[in-house]
Amino acid sequence: MTDHTRQRQISDTLDAYQAxxxxxxxxQAFALLYRRWHPRGIRLARRLTxxxxxxxxxxxxAALTIARDIRKLRDPARFSAWAFTIVRRRSADHIDRAVRRRAGEADSLMPETDMGPDVALSMKQAxxxxxxxxxxxxxLFYLDGFRGHEIAAALGIPLGTVKSRLFKARQSLKKLYEGDDHD
Known part of the structure; x- marks a missing residue:
């Protein structure tokens, strides 16, 4: 077992105990749990919004909802999935409100650039x-360190869908990076 895996198991156990x-x-247990969990929740909210x-x-x-509803949590071992679902739903609510606010505004389109299939793109461009x-x-997977089941909970999709979308995203990125995006 790697140190990273061991640390994840300890963290998961601590989350379950404190939840x-x-x-x-x-x-006090809630405050400690929230303090440890908050950075990952905020990263998810930033990605989604x-x-x-x-x-x-x-x-x-999300914090208000979590604090109010934590008594309803049936399986404390699933705290992170439960909390990520709340963050995802609150993000969707905020996005919906923003869309309604902007409903009257004109869409601004960014000009597209076609670099051609023979030009390999930098990773950032890809x-x-x-x-x-x-x-x-x-x-979520590579930068924020979310595991497959956490991404599934955060986005409200099945784990199999997460795995297939990650595979497709890696393949697409590889094609773009290598300059092989012609169809």
């Missing part, structure tokens, strides 16, 4: 050319 205590009304200020608002709403869903999947 159980928090669900029974232990405020695309805006740091929006992500902060999402996390405030990532930028991926669809948003593929960029999000790669970022």
């Amino acid at each position: 159980d205590l928090a669900s029974q009304g232990d405020r 695309g805006d740091a200020a929006e992500a902060d608002d999402v996390m405030q709403d 990532l930028a050319r991926l669809p948003e869903t593929e960029r999000t999947m790669l970022a």
Whole structure:
């Protein structure tokens, strides 16, 4: 067993223990759990909303919901999945409100650039050319360190879908990076 795996198991066990205590009304356990969990929740909210200020608002709403509803958590071992689902739903609520606010505004389109299939793109350029869903999947997995089941919970999709989308995103990124994106 690697050190990373061992640390993950310890963290998961600690989350379950503190979530159980928090669900029974232990405020200190909740504070410790939330302090440790918050950075990952805020990264998810930023990925989903695309805006740091929006992500902060999402996390405030999510924190209130989590604090209010933690007594309803049936399986403390599933705290992170439960909490990520709340963050995802609050992100969707914020996005919906933003879309409604902007409904009257004209869409601004960025000009597309065609670099041609023979030009190999830098990794950053290749990532930028991926669809948003593929960029999000790669970022959650590689940059934010989410595991497959956590991504599934955060995005509200089955684990098999996460795995297939990650595979597709890797393949797309490889093609773009190697300059082999011609169809």
